[in-house]
Amino acid sequence: MARTLPARLADKMGQGRRFDVEVVSEPFTAECEDPSTLMERITERAGAEGWDIVVALTDLPLHTQGRKLVVSLDHEHGLALLSLPALGGFRLQIKARRAVEETVIALVGPRPTGNEEHPQRQPSKAAFAGCLTPIRQGPVDENEGTDLRYVVSGPRGYVRVLAGMVRANRPWRLVPGLSKALAAALATGAVATVNSTVWSLAAALSVPRLVIATVGSIALMIGWLIVDAQLWHRSTENSPEAKLRAKLYNVSTVVTVGIGVLVCYVGLLAVNLVWALFILNDRVFASMTRAPLDAAGYLTLSWFVASTATVGGALGSGLESDEAIRAAAYSKREQERRNMLQSED
Template identity: 85%
Template sequence: MARRLPARLSDNVGKGRRFEVKVASEPFTAECEDPSTLMGRITDRASEEGWDIVVALTDLPLHTQGRKLVVNLDHEHGLALLSLPALGGFRLQTKARRAVEEAVIALAEPRATAADEQQQGQPSKTALAGRFAPVRPGPVGEDESTDLRYVVSGPRGYVRLLAGMVRANRPWRLVPGLSKALAAALATGAVATVNSTVWSLAEALSAPRLVIAMVGSIGLMIGWLIVDAELWHRSAENSPEAKLRAKLYNASTVVTVGIGVLVCYVGLMVINLVWALFILNDRVFASMTRAPLDATEYLTLSWFVASTATVGGALGSGLESDEAIRAAAYSKREQERRNLLQSED
């Protein structure tokens, strides 16, 4: 983004202006920062470095006055604070680039223009507040340096923020991060596939019971991982914003782990199906179950064995270290913040 911004900003702003973009990194500790404090830290850093405009990007979900923050703009000091999860979980790079461009362009405009928009109560539409986006201008306190704010609200805003948090956690990394659990699940599935009792059970179970077995095994795996690795987030504060933040963190953890476990389940089902096609004999199967071994029986058996193997995987996940599971369930920065909080406690 930093490489492309100078040319794009010069084209959009015009007036012969030239932009030089610098990138700096500074940790924002979870549960220890609020938007006002973060804006203060950005102000101090901008004064030390002599920067004209600062756009701070964070993967922290930020809240202000009971609303989920998208961006804070301070035209007087040339500052913007952008919460990336509030942009959602899809096309994040494109949305972030447009949001940064819009923020810089807004901050580069004369202050009178920004003040006029604020007095009219009708800030100009930006890429953040599109027609279909649940992003709206938000209230600003009198004691805040921020003069323009965008927030998300309502069910769509909650889903948008949750999707952004889950994307930051990268749930697909959970699959290779659970090597011991997957090994236990594969071993369980391999044994169950050649077990005649499992054949009889799979043939006798109805579709609703198979669905119940699938949901139960996946739920057991999710619950075991969260409890065993202590992924459940407990807030030390009693404020409404702290409780809302804790609910969001826990919801994102459940969805993240759930997506990872669901991917593992589908993978187990495919592997079990291939193993069954290779190892099972139709005459032996028919003699034990009194049913022909056709495509339906193959799929039903693989489905049921996947549920059984997932339970075995849940037991095998106990062999994984808590650090390995946290590393697979959280983004790098989120893991660093949680480790920092634990060390401070």
């Protein structure tokens, strides 16, 4: 975004404007700092660096007065704070670029001077939310360093922020981190596929029972990963915003880990099916189970073995290091940020 932003802003603003963009990364901790405190930090940093406009982006879900914050703007000082999870979990790059462009254009626009009644330019609401999740202006206290705030609320806003948090957790990075658990699951599946008792069980199970076995094994894997890596977040505050933040953290962690485990389950199912096609003999199978080994038989056996192997993978996940699944939880990243701030202090 930093590479393309100057040219795009110059084209939109015209009038011979030129923009230089500087990127700075610093840790924010929602557990210790509210949006007002973050705005104060941005103000101090902007004054020290001599910046004209500052747009702060964070992957933390921010709350203000019981509402989920999308963006806060301070036209007087040229400052903005944008919470990326509020943009949702899809097409994040495009949405973030559009939001930053609209914010910068609004901040560099004309400001009222003296007794002039020239209104400040406001960024379009469409820059921050789609038609399915309408946003609205949020209340601003007089003592806050903010003159415009957009928030989302309600179930649709909650789902949008949650999707953005799961996107920030990068669930696709969880699968390679579970290499030892996958190895344990593959070993369990390979042994179970050639076990005659497993053949008989698979042939006798109905589809509802197979579904229950799938849900149970995936739930066991998710629960074990969260407990073993201590990913469950418990807030040390009793405020409503802290409780809501803890709830969002935990739900996003469960969804993120669930996506990773589900991908592993589908992979196990495919590997077990290929292994069964290669190793099993239909006559031996029929003699043991009194059921033909047709396409449905292969699929049912592979399905049941995948559930069994997932339970074995849950045991193997205990061998994983915390770093392997740290990215699946906001609470872990929050702890890292707090440690960074403490070391800097």
